[in-house]
Amino acid sequence: MIAVDAAASGLGLRPGMALAEAQALVPGLAVTPADPVAEAAGLARLAAWCLRYAPLAAPDPPDGVWIDVTGAAHLAGGEAALLADLRARLGRAGLATRAAVAETPGAAWALARFGAGDAIVVPLGEAAAALAPLPTASLRLPPDAVALLARLGVERIADLAALPRGPLARRFGAAVTRRLDQALGRAPEPIAPMRAPAALAARSDFAEPLLTADALAAAITPLTAQVCARLEAEGAGARRLDLLFERVDGAVPAIRIGTARASRAPAHLARLLCARLETIDPGLGVAALALVVAAAEPLAPAQAAVAGLTEGAGVDAGRPDLAGPPDLAGPPDLAGLVDRLANRLGTAQVWRAAPVESWVPERMARRIAPLARSVGGDWPAGLPRPARLLCPPQPIEALALLPDHPPAAFTWRRRRFRVRRADGPERIWGEWWRDDAEALAARDYWQVEDEAGRRFWLYRRGDGVAAASGDLRWFLHGMF
Amino acid sequence: MFFMLSLPSLSRLAALRAQVARLERPSAASSSDAGPAPSAAALRFGVPPIDRHLPAGGLARGALHEVAGAGTELEHGAAAALLIAGLLARAPGPVLWVLERADLFAPGLAAVGLAPGRVIYAEAGRVEAVLASLEEGLRHPGLLAGVAEVSGRLSLAATRRLHLAAEASGVTGFVLRRAWRGAAEATAGPGEPSAALTRWRVGALPSPPPFADAPDVPGLGRARWQLDLWRARGVAPASFVVEACDAKGRLRLVTVLADGSVAAEPDGSAGSGAGEPSRRAAG
Numbered sequence: 001m002i003a004v005d006a007a008a009s010g011l012g013l014r015p016g017m018a019l020a021e022a023q024a025l026v027p028g029l030a031v032t033p034a035d036p037v038a039e040a041a042g043l044a045r046l047a048a049w050c051l052r053y054a055p056l057a058a059p060d061p062p063d064g065v066w067i068d069v070t071g072a073a074h075l076a077g078g079e080a081a082l083l084a085d086l087r088a089r090l091g092r093a094g095l096a097t098r099a100a101v102a103e104t105p106g107a108a109w110a111l112a113r114f115g116a117g118d119a120i121v122v123p124l125g126e127a128a129a130a131l132a133p134l135p136t137a138s139l140r141l142p143p144d145a146v147a148l149l150a151r152l153g154v155e156r157i158a159d160l161a162a163l164p165r166g167p168l169a170r171r172f173g174a175a176v177t178r179r180l181d182q183a184l185g186r187a188p189e190p191i192a193p194m195r196a197p198a199a200l201a202a203r204s205d206f207a208e209p210l211l212t213a214d215a216l217a218a219a220i221t222p223l224t225a226q227v228c229a230r231l232e233a234e235g236a237g238a239r240r241l242d243l244l245f246e247r248v249d250g251a252v253p254a255i256r257i258g259t260a261r262a263s264r265a266p267a268h269l270a271r272l273l274c275a276r277l278e279t280i281d282p283g284l285g286v287a288a289l290a291l292v293v294a295a296a297e298p299l300a301p302a303q304a305a306v307a308g309l310t311e312g313a314g315v316d317a318g319r320p321d322l323a324g325p326p327d328l329a330g331p332p333d334l335a336g337l338v339d340r341l342a343n344r345l346g347t348a349q350v351w352r353a354a355p356v357e358s359w360v361p362e363r364m365a366r367r368i369a370p371l372a373r374s375v376g377g378d379w380p381a382g383l384p385r386p387a388r389l390l391c392p393p394q395p396i397e398a399l400a401l402l403p404d405h406p407p408a409a410f411t412w413r414r415r416r417f418r419v420r421r422a423d424g425p426e427r428i429w430g431e432w433w434r435d436d437a438e439a440l441a442a443r444d445y446w447q448v449e450d451e452a453g454r455r456f457w458l459y460r461r462g463d464g465v466a467a468a469s470g471d472l473r474w475f476l477h478g479m480f
Numbered sequence: 481m482f483f484m485l486s487l488p489s490l491s492r493l494a495a496l497r498a499q500v501a502r503l504e505r506p507s508a509a510s511s512s513d514a515g516p517a518p519s520a521a522a523l524r525f526g527v528p529p530i531d532r533h534l535p536a537g538g539l540a541r542g543a544l545h546e547v548a549g550a551g552t553e554l555e556h557g558a559a560a561a562l563l564i565a566g567l568l569a570r571a572p573g574p575v576l577w578v579l580e581r582a583d584l585f586a587p588g589l590a591a592v593g594l595a596p597g598r599v600i601y602a603e604a605g606r607v608e609a610v611l612a613s614l615e616e617g618l619r620h621p622g623l624l625a626g627v628a629e630v631s632g633r634l635s636l637a638a639t640r641r642l643h644l645a646a647e648a649s650g651v652t653g654f655v656l657r658r659a660w661r662g663a664a665e666a667t668a669g670p671g672e673p674s675a676a677l678t679r680w681r682v683g684a685l686p687s688p689p690p691f692a693d694a695p696d697v698p699g700l701g702r703a704r705w706q707l708d709l710w711r712a713r714g715v716a717p718a719s720f721v722v723e724a725c726d727a728k729g730r731l732r733l734v735t736v737l738a739d740g741s742v743a744a745e746p747d748g749s750a751g752s753g754a755g756e757p758s759r760r761a762a763g
Contacts, residue, residue, distance in 0.1 A: 333622060334574060334600065334620070334622055334623075336620070337576070337600075337616060337617060337620040337622070337623070338600065340616050341576075341600075341602050341613055341616055341617075344609070344612065344613060344616070345602055345603070345604055345605075345609060345613065349602060349603045349604065349605075350600065350601070350602045350603075351600075351601050351603075352596065352597070352599065352600055352601065353586035353596045353599065353601065354596060355587075355596065361585075361587075364586075364587050365585070365586040365587060365596070367601075370600045378590075379587040379590050379591075381591075381727065382727075384591070384700075385585060385587040385588045385590075385591050386558065386585055386588045387558040387559075387561045387562045387565070387584065387585060387588040387589065388556045388557075388558045388561070388583050388584065388585060388588070389583060389584075389585035389588075390583065391583065420686060421687065421689075421698070421699070421700050422698065422699075422700065423698075423699050423700035447700055449686070449687060449700060449703070451686065452684055452685075452686065453683075453684035453685040453686040453687060453703065453704060454552075454553065454684045455558075455684065455700075455703055478558075478585060478588070479556045479558035480558055480559070480562070480588070480703065
């Protein structure tokens with residue numbers, strides 16, 4: 001038996017059992033013949049799909065996929081968010097997965113298979129501590145080495161790491177120390193990346209390995225020009241670019257950038273790439289650079305000309321000798337600024353607010369992409385809405401006459417505020433189509449002013465008549 | 481604007497100031513020959529005594545300005561945010577608003593006239609990222625203004641960087657000073673040097689009854705703010721009492737506490753004096 005599903009595992013079946021034994025344990029067992037060739041092909045397809053998260057991904061037969069998220073995790077909102085999104089998508093596709101992020105492929109391999117939890121993120125520098133309690137089998141050692149180590153009482157990685165290296169290498173061969181070093185980041189372990197099929201790419205090899213950021217930046221500029229010329233020929237613009245640094249020691253660190261709008265302005269793309277150059281460790285030198293267009297969109301020629309002009313000006317503003325606003329008529333093009341901010345902060349961190357047709361304050365605004373066209377609609381004018389919305393609303397202590405009087409005073413964070421003037425109530429009903437608890441709920445909002453003139457937005461849960469509408473507790477929801 | 485005053489010493493002072501301004505802003509030298517052009521070079525308050533008090537005829541564009549809430553309002557800076565939003569609502573162009581925490585409520589800004597389509601928000605988290613993002617914005621000439629909400633201390637070097645970026649592009653920069661709960665409140669204190677051209681404090685004042693002739697009718701009228709210009713390059717400190725931004729972002733002066741010719745007075749008695757006429761009229 002090669003693999004068992006969750007139900008079979010509950011019945012006591014394990015991979016590695018003989019089929020006859022399993023069928024004796026569970027009569028009527030559903031058995032599907034293993035098809036290693038199809039499985040490998042499926043794994044490769046899965047790895048290609050994983051390229052959506054990072055520029056480097058590779059299948060790890062029989063049951064794993066590597067993704068090198070270095071320099072790409074921020075686009076998904078961080079490593080934990082990336083893992084959650086990855087597992088949610090795979091879960092919807094019917095795949096049960098375990099995932100881990102760690103600083104070395106070896107550590108991630110071990111934690112994904114032997115770690116406690118289904119989604120583990122190990123912060124930088126803590127791989128050794130996270131690996132210590134795991135069994136030695138998690139180091140991808142030959143089975144006989146694991147068995148021998150177990151017989152000697154070495155069961156955990158911590159025990160193995162404490163042994164002297166020389167005798168260890170003599171007794172077990174170089175494989176054990178090499179795997180240990182790879183897991184702890186003392187030895188490189190390049191993964192052979194797979195390329196997205198039919199990608200538009202440019203590559204340049206160097207006679208001498210490049211070491212400095214300046215040299216790399218100078219090499220990036222002609223590469224982007226090459227790629228942009230080819231994008232122009234195809235009438236397309238790049239939405240996502242991967243820059244792979246092929247180091248002399250075989251490792252391939254990479255940078256991924258995204259753009260808010262399809263772009264083929266070489267100066268703009270080069271600037272975005274160079275801004276992330278500091279995240280790359282050149283090691284002993286970079287022998288070749290490969291620039292791959294991971295995602296492209298159609299882009300009309302006229303648009304490209306305008307974008308090119310503004311982007312060029314934006315690049316020049318970085319140099320003091322050429323500083324100065326460009327002489328540009330027409331609406332300002334913010335794509336360049338949005339790209340630089342998203343590149344620095346993450347795509348989800350840059351947004352524009354759009355009105356939503358809802359009266360519940362928490363749902364009145366939603367985030368849309370900064371350059372997305374607003375779908376129209378507007379917030380109701382003339383009703384008080386605060387400048388700051390506290391999320392979640394802060395419980396306050398207040399007493400007020402029922403059903404429709406404002407509180408005379410309220411206490412928040414152990415400070416008492418005497419209400420001098422108030423305006424309200426504005427009743428906001430729950431949205432019954434969302435869920436049952438909200439069907440009858442109501443909030444009565446008051447705008448109040450305290451003795452010093454500070455204005456607050458308070459609400460009471462419940463309409464003061466029907467008990468089902470709320471428990472009459474007061475909350476502070478915002479400030480004016 | 482100083483040419484309107486007849487005193488010869490003042491006009492000479494203005495000439496000297498213009499000369500200093502030329503020295504300080506080489507990029508604007510050509511335009512400043514014809515004297516300050518108030519409407520184009522400034523974001524106007526729309527309140528004549530305030531605009532008259534400032535050399536540019538309002539908040540100078542292409543410069544850094546600092547706004548903070550007064551006292552306990554430092555933490556949320558709601559009135560400060562509304563003041564900035566109201567000022568920007570009356571000029572055209574997109575705005576970048578950099579946040580440490582996303583507690584700004586877009587419908588509240590729309591209520592003072594700053595439409596949601598004009599504002600790009602960037603949630604940067606840490607102070608360094610906030611400042612770097614604002615600088616990116618200030619280097620982009622397509623923007624009307626960049627606003628950054630900053631908690632904690634702000635070094636002179638950081639503000640100078642921002643001011644230079646704003647000067648080069650003509651984009652107006654705002655730093656909205658905040659202090660998270662539990663942090664020392666003296667972060668934006670007078671001891672802290674800053675390259676900002678003007679530094680403002682916005683505090684709430686009690687508002688009069690909504691209907692002056694019927695004081696017993698409950699309800700709320702327009703809020704009142706005290707605007708303290710407590711530091712400005714080349715200008716004396718001053719305080720103004722205004723009615724808060726309306727739906728189009730306009731302010732309205734309640735009374736003049738101090739204009740260019742009178743030194744600023746402490747706020748206490750003047751603040752209550754502001755509401756005096758309307759209260760007496762209410763009987």
